[in-house]
Amino acid sequence: MKHIGEFQLIKQLTKILEIKDKNVLVGFGDDCACVNVESKKLVFTADIQIENVHFLKDKVKPTQLGWKLISVNVSDVVACGGVPKWAVISIAVPKNINIKWLKEVYEGIKKALDFYKFDIIGGNTSSSSEIIFDLFLTGETEKFVSRSGAKPGDYVFISGHTGLSRAGLELLLMDKKDYEDFEKRLIKTHLEPVARIDLQEKISRYATACIDISDGLVGDLGHISENSKVKIILEKEKIPISADLEKYCKKYNKNPYDYILYGGEDYQLAFTIKKEDIIHFKNEFLIGIVEKGEGIYLDNKKLKEKGFEHI
Amino acid sequence: MKHIGEFQLIKQLTKILEIKDKNVLVGFGDDCACVNVESKKLVFTADIQIENVHFLKDKVKPTQLGWKLISVNVSDVVACGGVPKWAVISIAVPKNINIKWLKEVYEGIKKALDFYKFDIIGGNTSSSSEIIFDLFLTGETEKFVSRSGAKPGDYVFISGHTGLSRAGLELLLMDKKDYEDFEKRLIKTHLEPVARIDLQEKISRYATACIDISDGLVGDLGHISENSKVKIILEKEKIPISADLEKYCKKYNKNPYDYILYGGEDYQLAFTIKKEDIIHFKNEFLIGIVEKGEGIYLDNKKLKEKGFEHI
Numbered sequence: 001m002k003h004i005g006e007f008q009l010i011k012q013l014t015k016i017l018e019i020k021d022k023n024v025l026v027g028f029g030d031d032c033a034c035v036n037v038e039s040k041k042l043v044f045t046a047d048i049q050i051e052n053v054h055f056l057k058d059k060v061k062p063t064q065l066g067w068k069l070i071s072v073n074v075s076d077v078v079a080c081g082g083v084p085k086w087a088v089i090s091i092a093v094p095k096n097i098n099i100k101w102l103k104e105v106y107e108g109i110k111k112a113l114d115f116y117k118f119d120i121i122g123g124n125t126s127s128s129s130e131i132i133f134d135l136f137l138t139g140e141t142e143k144f145v146s147r148s149g150a151k152p153g154d155y156v157f158i159s160g161h162t163g164l165s166r167a168g169l170e171l172l173l174m175d176k177k178d179y180e181d182f183e184k185r186l187i188k189t190h191l192e193p194v195a196r197i198d199l200q201e202k203i204s205r206y207a208t209a210c211i212d213i214s215d216g217l218v219g220d221l222g223h224i225s226e227n228s229k230v231k232i233i234l235e236k237e238k239i240p241i242s243a244d245l246e247k248y249c250k251k252y253n254k255n256p257y258d259y260i261l262y263g264g265e266d267y268q269l270a271f272t273i274k275k276e277d278i279i280h281f282k283n284e285f286l287i288g289i290v291e292k293g294e295g296i297y298l299d300n301k302k303l304k305e306k307g308f309e310h311i
Numbered sequence: 312m313k314h315i316g317e318f319q320l321i322k323q324l325t326k327i328l329e330i331k332d333k334n335v336l337v338g339f340g341d342d343c344a345c346v347n348v349e350s351k352k353l354v355f356t357a358d359i360q361i362e363n364v365h366f367l368k369d370k371v372k373p374t375q376l377g378w379k380l381i382s383v384n385v386s387d388v389v390a391c392g393g394v395p396k397w398a399v400i401s402i403a404v405p406k407n408i409n410i411k412w413l414k415e416v417y418e419g420i421k422k423a424l425d426f427y428k429f430d431i432i433g434g435n436t437s438s439s440s441e442i443i444f445d446l447f448l449t450g451e452t453e454k455f456v457s458r459s460g461a462k463p464g465d466y467v468f469i470s471g472h473t474g475l476s477r478a479g480l481e482l483l484l485m486d487k488k489d490y491e492d493f494e495k496r497l498i499k500t501h502l503e504p505v506a507r508i509d510l511q512e513k514i515s516r517y518a519t520a521c522i523d524i525s526d527g528l529v530g531d532l533g534h535i536s537e538n539s540k541v542k543i544i545l546e547k548e549k550i551p552i553s554a555d556l557e558k559y560c561k562k563y564n565k566n567p568y569d570y571i572l573y574g575g576e577d578y579q580l581a582f583t584i585k586k587e588d589i590i591h592f593k594n595e596f597l598i599g600i601v602e603k604g605e606g607i608y609l610d611n612k613k614l615k616e617k618g619f620e621h622i
Contacts, residue, residue, distance in 0.1 A: 010436050016417040019430045033433030038349040046401045046435045090357040106327040119330045122344030124357045125321050136447035
């Protein structure tokens with residue numbers, strides 16, 4: 001796959017397919033697909049965890065892995081304004097898998113299902129050389145919030161700090177014997193992300209566009225910018241830096257903005273709202289504004305949309 | 312996973328989960344899960360194709376692989392009386408994947424979608440060491456046909472010949488330079504199975520229980536027998552042997568019943584109907600009867616329910 005990234009590949013492949021069903025409101029290219037079923041709007045998404053790609057077996061607790069599998073999928077549904085409803089799980093494991101380990105993954109899954117309040121209702125099991133957990137999640141939404149609804153004049157918000165997960169991943173890979181408390185918190189952010197289901201109603205009601213930050217803030221805002229055909233201007237001084245990330249960057253001599261702007265797997269939400277709706281978002285961070293044009297700017301500087309690509 | 316098979320593992324893991332939503336009509340343990348959405352019944356299933364587990368890259372054309380991925384999922388939906396509607400595809404490929412090959416898989420997928428008349432509406436792409444195609448299919452059904460509705464007195468039918476796919480697989484693995492015509496047909500049955508969507512309406516209307524034959528006739532009838540709490544008696548002389556399988560068994564000195572009863576991946580349907588509905592099934596094969604009791608019998612002999620386990 002030389003010279004071709006994940007997004008480019010998806011575009012080329014999905015061009016081969018063609019959606020014919022008129023009940024499909026949203027197809028490829030958003031956090032979820034969306035379909036009309038009588039008076040309901042159902043949303044569909046899938047996200048996979050593959051050993052040695054998305055996780056290293058000896059660096060994550062099985063309960064954390066189960067939790068994360070659920071959370072990353074819920075994050076996509078919430079980003080579309082939806083509530084998670086029913087999931088189907090597809091697992092593939094080596095023949096010599098430790099059953100106790102596998103059961104602990106399911107304990108983590110159960111904990112997450114209880115937290116996010118939905119069920120896994122079916123599944124498929126097969127063998128493989130590396131461990132695979134693939135989740136397919138169906139949700140329901142009153143109003144589908146896409147990536148394409150941002151309008152000039154809208155405010156740009158994020159639901160929380162970004163960059164922590166990437167710092168956590170780096171710390172994890174350092175394989176240190178002892179970690180400071182703030183380092184442990186950063187690692188936890190990476191291993192146990194919490195999807196912002198608490199914001200689902202507000203997103204569904206007020207967001208003109210929304211995306212979950214899995215590929216990095218700039219990369220993901222780039223999808224909103226591209227799909228909505230707008231320019232997004234971020235104000236550097238308004239973008240929050242978490243105290244833990246600041247400590248991390250000082251200790252390891254890093255630039256926090258590399259993390260904040262380009263770190264992946266935050267699973268916070270980036271969204272736009274009409275100016276008059278700002279009163280409803282007191283706990284979230286206003287970081288910029290939507291204008292006519294294209295691209296993502298930090299103050300006056302155009303940013304590269306280099307996201308964290310999984311391929 | 313010593314001493315534990317696929318079915319046993321699924322049971323142990325799903326016991327950890329607990330379905331709370333009252334709209335879920337059928338959970339784990341059938342070909343599909345089923346959910347009430349207003350006046351509709353939606354069914355959900357998933358089936359995966361993993362390199363070196365489900366397929367060998369140099370033994371299958373990419374178009375065939377795409378076709379099979381779709382067909383095996385449709386087969387599950389049809390077995391529940393459903394019509395396939397919307398799918399989400401999850402793919403993972405090595406970074407050095409040949410894009411042309413991948414596009415040809417999608418050409419096969421597109422051909423199957425056109426044939427079965429539904430859409431893939433979303434997806435997810437990531438990297439992996441071996442190629443993975445995982446499909447999640449949502450269908451719709453008027454009446455959910457489960458594995459548990461067979462009643463004493465019902466007739467047992469199969470929709471077509473069984474055992475061909477396993478013979479085809481064995482031929483494929485022989486790696487011969489030249490194949491006879493009947494051998495090519497057997498191989499095609501393995502590589503390009505056709506889900507019996509032509510029977511969907513009749514299954515939905517008349518079948519008291521149904522399953523698609525993926526693990527072998529006896530193994531899959533065993534699921535109906537177990538879930539319906541009935542005995543199934545097959546009449547040996549009524550079970551059809553395809554001419555091609557007969558030729559194969561003569562040429563290679565095999566017992567055709569090993570294939571017919573225990574060969575996997577046939578993707579024919581095994582189903583039960585009330586006696587009075589027999590007039591609607593003139594092209595299918597009546598192979599036995601349901602009685603009170605348990606187990607699968609061939610005439611008077613109790614059969615081992617040794618299915619083809621993927622693990």
